[in-house]
Amino acid sequence: GAGVSQSPSNKVTEKGKDVELRCDPISGHTALYWYRQSLGQGLEFLIYFQGNSAPDKSGLPSDRFSAERTGGSVSTLTIQRTQQEDSAVYLCASSPPGLSTDTQYFGPGTRLTVL
Amino acid sequence: GQSLEQPSEVTAVEGAIVQINCTYQTSGFYGLSWYQQHDGGAPTFLSYNGLDGLEETGRFSSFLSRSDSYGYLLLQELQMKDSASYFCAVKGGYSTLTFGKGTMLLVSP
Numbered sequence: 205g206a207g208v209s210q211s212p213s214n215k216v217t218e219k220g221k222d223v224e225l226r227c228d229p230i231s232g233h234t235a236l237y238w239y240r241q242s243l244g245q246g247l248e249f250l251i252y253f254q255g256n257s258a259p260d261k262s263g264l265p266s267d268r269f270s271a272e273r274t275g276g277s278v279s280t281l282t283i284q285r286t287q288q289e290d291s292a293v294y295l296c297a298s299s300p301p302g303l304s305t306d307t308q309y310f311g312p313g314t315r316l317t318v319l
Numbered sequence: 320g321q322s323l324e325q326p327s328e329v330t331a332v333e334g335a336i337v338q339i340n341c342t343y344q345t346s347g348f349y350g351l352s353w354y355q356q357h358d359g360g361a362p363t364f365l366s367y368n369g370l371d372g373l374e375e376t377g378r379f380s381s382f383l384s385r386s387d388s389y390g391y392l393l394l395q396e397l398q399m400k401d402s403a404s405y406f407c408a409v410k411g412g413y414s415t416l417t418f419g420k421g422t423m424l425l426v427s428p
Contacts, residue, residue, distance in 0.1 A: 208361075237415065237416075245420060245421075246406060246418045246419055246420040246421050247362065247418040248418075249415055249416065249417065249418075252415045260415050295361065295362070297362075306349075306350065306352070306367070306416070307352075307364045307367065308362075308364065308416065309364070310361040310362045310363070312360070312361050313361060
């Protein structure tokens, strides 16, 4: 079946602009996660959704970052007034309910470049 | 908070065995996972240990010792395609994962 998809695959924006990144999780997956990965670095957790609610948004680096999920499916990560340090690959992952291994299935990511 | 330590780089030759270690400090622990990421690709799940001991999946095995806050990923019969970054990750609360910075494995002929 279809995996996690993200759009756009690449986004170049100017400092100060707002951007929206989209994630379509695997159908039936109730959990959805956003991560950020800078060049050569590990994955930095941003936010976790269970259904449409976000019980853990502790990783959002500032109030310029927000995310929502609607219909228990699609999620949008919004970065307002982008800064150069926001440049990174933004990865989305989803996982099905009741999986003991908590396996997360990742999308291909959106590469954000802030000029 | 949570922190994980793993070597930044490991090199090996085709056919060899390599072990990638991971030590962690966590406020809550529910399991240790391993993910593989090829350059420019998405991370993919390799293995999970919820209890102490060894889990084997084909050429890959993973080990956990909760008393030592330590685990490792063992890759056998290395192939060129195994060249990638390998991340250990700890599950804390809310099913969220905290990832290590990753170990780049370079396999040479």
